[in-house]
Amino acid sequence: MTASSTPEIQLDQISMRYQTNSTEVLALQDVTVDIKKGEFVSLLGPSGCGKTTLLRIMADLIQPTNGEIKVAGESARAARLAQKYGIVFQSPVLYDWRRVKQNINLPLEMMGIKKAEREERVDYLLELVGLQDFKNKYPWQLSGGMQQRVAIARALAMEPEILLMDEPFSALDEFTREHLNEELLSIWSKVGSTVVFVTHSIPESIFLSDRVFVLSPHPGRLSAVVDIPLPRPRTPDMRHSPAFYQLISDIRDCFEGV
Structure with a gap:
């Protein structure tokens, strides 16, 4: 690039x-x-x-x-x-009660993006960070590195x-x-x-x-x-x-x- x-x-x-x-x-x-x-x-x-x-x-x-x-x-x-801006902090700052896909989806929900568009965007981001197989896991079930990948995906949600x-x-x-x-x-x-x-x-x-x-x-x-x-x-x-x-x-x- x-x-x-x-x-x-x-x-x-x-x-x-x-x-x-x-x-x-x-x-x-x-x-x-x-x-x-x-x-x-x-x-x-x-x-x-x-x-x-x-x-x-x-x-x-x-x-x-x-x-x-x-x-x-x-x-x-x-x-x-x-x-x-998208911001990724030293700590992932994820919500433990929300699954991986729900954590990534959060900023899209807050902006009122339509459900079909949200789902398409979250699926793309999960693939981008290599977490498709972990989308229904909770943050506490992931390694530290995987949690940071979730945080990166969430930061990229609003492009x-x-x-x-x-x-x-x-x-x-x-x-x-x-x-x-x-x-x-x-x-x-x-x-x-x-x-x-x-x-x-x-x-x-x-x-x-x-x-x-x-x-x-x-x-x-x-x-x-x-x-x-x-x-x-x-x-x-x-x-x-x-x-x-x-x-x-x-x-x-x-x-x-x-």
Whole structure:
């Protein structure tokens, strides 16, 4: 899949301050980035550097202290109200009393989509994430990786232009995580959404992304933008290539002295 040169998300001088009981905390400082339509980018950095805060600002879940954000030329609020976002959190946040297909169906129900259209869409999404045989299971009957696939399917139910993902695989074992990285890229190649993916894993960011935005430790500043020239589709053996190891080294160097 090839990203368009048109910016889908534009962040201009974004800063975020929090007021605690005793002091003011600067979480983000003057972050400026452009993300192209159809691009897969990662926000990479150590814990506490403001990655999730930046993602929540993009989603219009919180408002920055300073700076401006545009989504397809509109405000983040307008994009949210137009349902241009799908969001996948670190925890799947599924309803245990609803079966898999009912969890995926929920946003379609809330929007009043007709039953026949809902069923067709849910069947497509179940196939997309490889859970056709588990549609009548409850979340507690699934593995952690399968639960996250349900969460991804639900986030895609309204066919969002932008998929925001906040460390969705961080709680999984390495084998499952790598497998889901491959599945996510397969899904992305079919749906064509712009993806912003938060992670603190350098190899994960390299394997998934077109570009990696490296955030410095607290307060979060954009310390580097790293292009990932690995060809697509990405394959598991790329993780063992000299080019992959060189990219790991290059990104590690971005954290030196910050």
